[in-house]
Amino acid sequence: MYDIRGLNEECGVFGIWDHPNAAELTYMALHSLQHRGQEGAGIVCSNGENIFGARGMGLLPEAISQVQLDSLKSYRHAIGHVRYATTGASELSNVQPFIFKHSKGDLGLAHNGNLTNAQQIKLALESNGAIFQTSSDSEVLGHLLLKAKSENKLANLHASLNQIKGAFAFLVLHPESLSAARDAHGVRPLMLGQVDGAYCVASETCAFTAIGAEYIRDIEPGEVLTFSNETPIHEDFYTKQTSSNMCSMEYVYFARPDSEFRKSSIYxxxxxxxxxxxxxxxxxxxxxxxxxxxxxxxxxxxxxxxxxxxxxxxxxxxxxxxxxxxxxxxxxxxxxxxxxxxxxxxxxxxxxxxxxxxxxxxxxxxxxxxxxxxxxxxxxxxxxxxxxxxxxxxxxxxxxxxxxxxxxxxxxxxxxxxxxxxxxxxxxxxxxxxxxxxxxxxxxxxxxxxxxxxPIEIIDQLLPEEKEKKRKGV
Ligand code: SF4
Known part of the structure; x- marks a missing residue:
C-alpha cells in the first residue's frame, strides 16, 4: 500500500496456464496482491492463437470492469499485474501487462522489479530503430524478445534475460506458452502453485490461497519455468551464475503476513x-x-x-x-x-x-x-x-x-x-x-x-557515493 512514510511497494504478478476460468482466477489473485500496487492493473489472456487484454488505472475494480472481465472469460491462459510505479510515469501506457503485436506472434509481458541497465539497452535498441511506447523499464525485454533471431522462443527468452540486469520476476505470455522467470540474484519473489491441475505463478502465496491453489515451491534465482500444452511444465535456468539475495524488506514490511517465502510464514x-x-x-x-x-x-x-x-x-x-x-x-x-x-x-x-x-x-x-x-x-x-x-x-x-x-x-x-x-x-x-x-x-x-x-551492478544510475565522488572529482 502507498505509505505516507515514503516506503512504497512495488508490483505484483500472477499467471495461470490451461484453466477454464483463467481470467477470473487471475482477477481474484490480483485482488489479493493489491497491497503491492494500486496505480493500475491489467489482465492479458491467450486463446492459443492470439493475445487479448484489459487494463486501467487505479485499484483493480476501477481498472478492470465486469464487462472487460466477461470479455476474457473464455480463454484458458492468463497473466495479470498490479502496478506501483517505481520507474516510468503514472499513466495508462505504463500499466501492465504490455501487449506486443508482431508478425512473429503476439506477446504479453508482466514484470515486478527494476532493471538496472534498461536505459543502456533502450538507447542501443533505439539507435537500431526500435520505438518504445512506454517509459517503463519493463518494455526492454519485449523488444529484446522480438529482435531475437531464433525460431525457438525459449532460447530467445534465455538470450534476452542474459542481456538484462537487475531485479525481476517476469511473466511472458505467448499464444502457445507461458514462461515465468526470476532474476539471477533472486531479489524479487516468485512462487509456483497448482489449482485443479493447472499450474500458476505469483509474487506471493496469498494469491494461491485466494484462488484455492496449492503452493508448490519458490522459483529459484535464474530459473525459468515454461508451461505449454505439449509440456505441462518445463524447468530450466537461463544462467548458472546465480546467488540468493532475497529482498529483506519483503519479509519485514511488503509481503502480506499470510504469505510464505521458502515455506516460511511471513507472520x-x-x-x-x-x-x-x-x-x-x-x-x-x-x-x-x-x-x-x-x-x-x-x-x-x-x-x-x-x-x-x-x-x-x-x-x-x-x-x-x-x-x-x-x-x-x-x-x-x-x-x-x-x-x-x-x-x-x-x-x-x-x-x-x-x-x-x-x-x-x-x-x-x-x-x-x-x-x-x-x-x-x-x-x-x-x-x-x-x-x-x-x-x-x-x-x-x-x-x-x-x-x-x-x-x-x-x-x-x-x-x-x-x-x-x-x-x-x-x-x-x-x-x-x-x-x-x-x-x-x-x-x-x-x-x-x-x-x-x-548485490547487482547499477549501470543506469550511479550510486549516491559514486555520484558524490564524481562531484568532488575523486
Ligand atoms: S533489501 Fe535490497 S531489494 Fe529490498 S528494499 Fe532494500 S535494497 Fe531494495
Missing amino acids: EVRKSLGEQLAKEMAHIEADIVIGVPDSSLQAAKGFSNYSGLPNEQGLIKNRYVGRTFITPNQTLRERAVRMKHSPIREVIEGKRVIVIDDSIVRGTTSKFIVKTLKQAGAKEVHMGISSPPLKHPCYYGIDVSTHAELIAAHQTVEEIQKELEVDSLTYLSVEGMHDVFKKHHSKGECYACFTGNY
Whole structure:
C-alpha cells in the first residue's frame, strides 16, 4: 500500500496456464496482491492463437470492469499485474501487462522489479530503430524478445534475460506458452502453485490461497519455468551464475503476513524479528509493548513472547485514509499521519511503553506516534525498529525514498532519537536480522538499503557515493 512514510511497494504478478476460468482466477489473485500496487492493473489472456487484454488505472475494480472481465472469460491462459510505479510515469501506457503485436506472434509481458541497465539497452535498441511506447523499464525485454533471431522462443527468452540486469520476476505470455522467470540474484519473489491441475505463478502465496491453489515451491534465482500444452511444465535456468539475495524488506514490511517465502510464514518471520529485537532491547524497562498497525503487530507479539511484557493494542489505524491524503508536501503529510493512527488512552496512560515499528523512513510517522503516545499519557516511550536503519535507496524495484529523504542516511541513531523526542530508540542489528532469516530457511538476502552493499551492478544510475565522488572529482 502507498505509505505516507515514503516506503512504497512495488508490483505484483500472477499467471495461470490451461484453466477454464483463467481470467477470473487471475482477477481474484490480483485482488489479493493489491497491497503491492494500486496505480493500475491489467489482465492479458491467450486463446492459443492470439493475445487479448484489459487494463486501467487505479485499484483493480476501477481498472478492470465486469464487462472487460466477461470479455476474457473464455480463454484458458492468463497473466495479470498490479502496478506501483517505481520507474516510468503514472499513466495508462505504463500499466501492465504490455501487449506486443508482431508478425512473429503476439506477446504479453508482466514484470515486478527494476532493471538496472534498461536505459543502456533502450538507447542501443533505439539507435537500431526500435520505438518504445512506454517509459517503463519493463518494455526492454519485449523488444529484446522480438529482435531475437531464433525460431525457438525459449532460447530467445534465455538470450534476452542474459542481456538484462537487475531485479525481476517476469511473466511472458505467448499464444502457445507461458514462461515465468526470476532474476539471477533472486531479489524479487516468485512462487509456483497448482489449482485443479493447472499450474500458476505469483509474487506471493496469498494469491494461491485466494484462488484455492496449492503452493508448490519458490522459483529459484535464474530459473525459468515454461508451461505449454505439449509440456505441462518445463524447468530450466537461463544462467548458472546465480546467488540468493532475497529482498529483506519483503519479509519485514511488503509481503502480506499470510504469505510464505521458502515455506516460511511471513507472520512467523515477523514474530521472530520482534523476538530478536527484544533480545537486543533487554536493557529497556517497560510496562507494555505495542505495535504500529498493521505490519508491526506481529513483531510486537514476538517481542512480547520473548520479553514477557504484555502485548496491548495501543494504536488504532484508520483504514479509510486513502490516497486523497497522500501528498509530497511535509505539512500535509503530517496531517495525513495524524488521521491514520490514533492512540487508546486507557491502554497507554501512566505506562512505560515500548512501541514497535518495522522501519523509519523520513521520521514523520515515528515523530507523530511518539507525540501522540505522550499526549495520551505515556510515562515513557521507547521505540524499537524491527529492521536496521534505512540509509540507502533501493534500485531493485522498491521505492525506498531518495537518499536525501532517508533520515538515517544523514543522522546518527542518537540524533534521530532526539529528533523524534523519544526516550530511547533501538534498531534491529543486521546480524540479528540475518540470524532470523536463516532460522526461517532463507538462502541469502539483500541488505543494500541498510548497508549500501548492492548485490547487482547499477549501470543506469550511479550510486549516491559514486555520484558524490564524481562531484568532488575523486
Ligand atoms: S535494497 Fe532494500 S528494499 Fe531494495 S531489494 Fe535490497 S533489501 Fe529490498
